Amino acid sequence: MPNVVFKVGDDVSTDVIYPGRYMATVLPTETPQFAFADETAFNAKLKARQVPPGSVLVGGRNFGCGSSREQAVSCLKGHELIIVARSFARIFLQNAINLGLRMIVCPEIEAAEGDELELTAGAVVNKTTGRQFSVEPMPQSRQVIIDAGGLIPYTRKRLLAQAAA
Amino acid sequence: MTVVEKILARATGRPSVKAGDVLEPKVDLAMSHENAALVINQFREIYQGTPLPPRIWDARRVAVIFDHRVPAESPKTASNQKKVREFIGAQGVGKFHDIRGDVGGICHQVLPENGYVRPGYVVVGTDSHTTSHGALGAFAFGIGATEMASVWALGTVLNVEVPPTIKVIVKGRFRKFVGAKDLILHIIGRISAQGANFKVLEFHGETIRRLPTSGRLVLCNMSVEAGATAGIVPADEETARYLREEAGVTDPLEPVLPDAGANYESVLEVNVSRLEPQIACPHTVDNVKPIGQVAGTRVNQIVIGSCTNGRLDDLAVAAKILKGRKVAPGTRMLIFPASAKIFRQALGKGYIGAFMQAGAVVMNSGCGPCLGIHQGALGDGETALSTTNRNFKGRMGNPQAAVYLCSPAVAAASALTGVITDPRKS
Numbered sequence: 001m002p003n004v005v006f007k008v009g010d011d012v013s014t015d016v017i018y019p020g021r022y023m024a025t026v027l028p029t030e031t032p033q034f035a036f037a038d039e040t041a042f043n044a045k046l047k048a049r050q051v052p053p054g055s056v057l058v059g060g061r062n063f064g065c066g067s068s069r070e071q072a073v074s075c076l077k078g079h080e081l082i083i084v085a086r087s088f089a090r091i092f093l094q095n096a097i098n099l100g101l102r103m104i105v106c107p108e109i110e111a112a113e114g115d116e117l118e119l120t121a122g123a124v125v126n127k128t129t130g131r132q133f134s135v136e137p138m139p140q141s142r143q144v145i146i147d148a149g150g151l152i153p154y155t156r157k158r159l160l161a162q163a164a165a
Numbered sequence: 166m167t168v169v170e171k172i173l174a175r176a177t178g179r180p181s182v183k184a185g186d187v188l189e190p191k192v193d194l195a196m197s198h199e200n201a202a203l204v205i206n207q208f209r210e211i212y213q214g215t216p217l218p219p220r221i222w223d224a225r226r227v228a229v230i231f232d233h234r235v236p237a238e239s240p241k242t243a244s245n246q247k248k249v250r251e252f253i254g255a256q257g258v259g260k261f262h263d264i265r266g267d268v269g270g271i272c273h274q275v276l277p278e279n280g281y282v283r284p285g286y287v288v289v290g291t292d293s294h295t296t297s298h299g300a301l302g303a304f305a306f307g308i309g310a311t312e313m314a315s316v317w318a319l320g321t322v323l324n325v326e327v328p329p330t331i332k333v334i335v336k337g338r339f340r341k342f343v344g345a346k347d348l349i350l351h352i353i354g355r356i357s358a359q360g361a362n363f364k365v366l367e368f369h370g371e372t373i374r375r376l377p378t379s380g381r382l383v384l385c386n387m388s389v390e391a392g393a394t395a396g397i398v399p400a401d402e403e404t405a406r407y408l409r410e411e412a413g414v415t416d417p418l419e420p421v422l423p424d425a426g427a428n429y430e431s432v433l434e435v436n437v438s439r440l441e442p443q444i445a446c447p448h449t450v451d452n453v454k455p456i457g458q459v460a461g462t463r464v465n466q467i468v469i470g471s472c473t474n475g476r477l478d479d480l481a482v483a484a485k486i487l488k489g490r491k492v493a494p495g496t497r498m499l500i501f502p503a504s505a506k507i508f509r510q511a512l513g514k515g516y517i518g519a520f521m522q523a524g525a526v527v528m529n530s531g532c533g534p535c536l537g538i539h540q541g542a543l544g545d546g547e548t549a550l551s552t553t554n555r556n557f558k559g560r561m562g563n564p565q566a567a568v569y570l571c572s573p574a575v576a577a578a579s580a581l582t583g584v585i586t587d588p589r590k591s
Binding site: 010011013015016019020021023024025026027038061062065066067068069070073087089090091094095098099139140141142144145150151152154155156158159160162163 | 187199200202203206207210211212213214215217233234238239241242245291292293295307308309310311312314315318319323324326358359362363392394449451536537538555557558559560562564
C-alpha cells in the first residue's frame, strides 16, 4: 500500500508544481527533474529516487490552479505519483486525464506525510488513522479517455474511424 | 439557454443543450504560443503507426503567436521557436505572429485587434488566459497541449461538458481611478479562487454595457483566477464598434445573446459605485483587500503591462499620472505594452517618452516579467506591485519574493512614492 510522501494545502498553483522559468523544457522525459523545484527538500528526494513509484501526494482544494502548462502534469507522471486531492482545477484535471496521470478526487481527505493509504474504487482508507473517505467517481466522458490510455490513443482511434468512414 | 449553451448548440448542430451535456463542439479558432513546440510533438504522436499524414484539419482556424519568451532568452527557446516556425510554415498557418515590431504582441491582444475572434465563436487556446476572448461574445477557454494536438487533428474538442453559468450583474458608476481591474479583483475576492471552477461567468448590467472592450478583456482575462472555464460578455453595440473600428472587421457579425428564460446556476450582483481600488495580496489572487489596508507597503518593482492591463487606455492613465514626475529612487518601473500596435500608438501619443522621462524602462511587447521566465526577476525578499494577473509564490521567478496585483492607476501612483499609494490621494 502506498504512503503519503508529500502534503500541500489549498490552491497550489502550477507555478509551484512546475515553475515558469523551466517552461522551455517540454519533453516528458526531461520535465520530472523540475517537479516542485522550489520545494527544494521534496524535489531533492524525487531526483535522488527516494520516492517509490506509486507514492501519494495529498493536495487540498483547487489543486493545480493557474496556467495550462502540461509540464505540471508530465513532471508528476514521470515520478509515477498518484495525486489525491479534495478538488482539482479544471485544466489540470483535464491534462491529467489526457496524459494518464493517476488522480483521485477525495473531497474530505485527511492524511499526513508518512500515512499509509489504501486506494479502492470507491474510497481512500487511511490505514494509519483508520479513517475512510469517499471518492468522487469520474464522469463517463472523462473515464473513456482514461480507459483508452489517454487522449493521444483516444484521438488516434477517432481519426482512424473518421478516415475509414 | 445561456450564451455559452447557445454557442455550443450552434457548434454541434443541436436545437438546444443544457449544463452537464457532453458534446464535441467544432472549433472556430485554435490558438497557441511557444508551447506549440509541445503541441507539435503530441500531434505527431497521434499519427504514429497510422497511414495518415499529420495535417492540421484547417490551417485557417489556427493561430500561433510568440509572446512568452520574446526575444528568446535561451538557445532552447530559440530552437523551439525555430521548430514551430518551420512546422506552421509547412502546414500553411497564416495567422502567425512572430517576434516583430509591426504585428507582434501578446496573444490575448493580437487575436482581438486583428479581428480573429468573433461573437459566437468557440475559441480554444493553450493558455489559461484564453478566457480573455469572452470579451467579444465568444466561448473561449484554456486547454493543455495534448488537447490542442487533438483539436489540430480533428477540428473538434472531445467530450466537453457544458458548464453551468453564474450570471454576474454589475451596476453603478466607477469612481475616479477605479475600473475593470478593481471590479474583477473584488469579484475574485468575494467568490474565491475556486468559486467559479468548471463554471462560466456571464457579465451583465449597465456598468458592463458602458465598459469598452479593453475593460471587458480585463474581466474575462481574470475570470480564470476564480477558476472559471470562461468569462463572457454578450455581444452588443460596443462589440460591433470594436470589431469594425479597431479590428477592421467588415464581414457580417452574428451575435449570440442569452434567452430571457436562461437557466443560471446562481446570480451575483455587484454595485461598483462605492468600490475602492482593490489589491490582491501575496500569494493568491483571491487575497483581495481595499487599498486602504495595504497603502504604505514598500515596493521594489512596479510592472505595468501584460494581457490583463497593457492596453492603450491602461498606458494613458499611467502616462497622465507619471508625466513630468519621477519614479521614486530605489524603485524600478517596467512597462510593456500588450502589442506592437499599442506600443506604436503609445509612442504617437507621447506616452512612451513620458514614461522614460519619469525613469521607467519600456520593454518590447510580450509576457515579460509576468511569469518569471526572463526580464524583471525579483531579488530575495523583494516586493513587486503589478498590473498582471497572477501573484502565486514564485510567479515572477523567485519564491522568496512577493507580488501584489493592482490597476494601472495604482501602479503609476505607487511608482512615484515607492510604496502602495491610492491614486486619488497622490
